[in-house]
Amino acid sequence: MDEITLPKPDDWHLHLRDGAMLKGILPFSAKHFARAIIMPNLVPPVVTATDAQAYRDRIMAVLPQGLDFTPLMTLYLTEGTDPADVAAAHASGLVTAVKLYPAGATTNSHSGVRDLSKVMPVLEKMAEIGMPLCIHGEVTSSDVDIFDREAVFIETVLDPLRKRLPDLKITLEHVTTSDGVDYVSGADKNLAATITTHHLMINRNAILAGGIKPHYYCLPVAKRESHRLALRKAATSGDPRFFLGTDSAPHVDPLKECGCGCAGIFTAINTLSCLAHVFEEESALDKLAGFASVSGPAWYGLPVNTDTVTLRKRSSPVSWPAKIETGDGPVTVFDPMVPVHWEVA
Ligand SMILES: NC(=O)N[C@@H](CC(=O)O)C(=O)O
């Protein structure tokens, strides 16, 4: 097969940032995706319905004419979040989900949750109204090895939370381990996971072997090869609980190429090409529509997009700019490290 047409994909985990960066990167997502779940980890974060409305307006204000793109807004859960504000934002259609960042787990997560018992009233309200909770699933304690933080989170935080609130609908974001895949596969209800493009393509060698490569550093950090293979199996299985969230997370190069580089990989430009490459390698191109276009809307209770996107396999590899320029500075584009022949037609 050298051509495949899909319902237009959606991105169920995306960082659009703000200001000049937002303006610089939005066109790349808006070209290939109809909708995206917009992460709220700005500085300051998107905490209230008022914040979400203002951020949504800023996104729409810089959306280039002719591109049809719907940002699905999220609220950043804090220990001061008001359950009534969350419920009203959901009822009005403004906000799709709430995002839980354990404080300190990732980029701009310092206002996140330290003590889960403090946000129980919000979570109870969400369970009652059927509003999904998106979770960055890593523990933060310094005595847990960074490669184990997802597995430990599942065991010590996620599983107890699901037992306490079985009606709460949870998206475990950017799952990176076989532990995560197994846990989601074994759940009876109300649990799904997003998988990023880069975690299907790279393992931790990309970051650490042959010199330290900050543009492959993200959180949760890429794990060993056996985990990547488990993610590939889940993504290409046709199980609707695993679907695409790119976690495209741009940072300007000076903030990545330094003594304490930021976590995040910018994949918005080449995600669809890379996914076609992965699914072809797994002899599963027939499962790509499910992963990128169908299972996400089903989970979030939205219709599948009626527009389509065609991917075409070329005889020569596709290339992308190594960097894009934004008003905030250059952003390095994800290099999949293998020749990719699929282009968006
Ligand atoms: N994934 C990342 O490495 N970084 C994200 C935050 C996140 O999704 O955890 C970012 O905002 O830069």
Ligand SMILES: [Zn+2]
């Ligand atoms: Zn995250």
Ligand SMILES: [Zn+2]
């Ligand atoms: Zn993210």
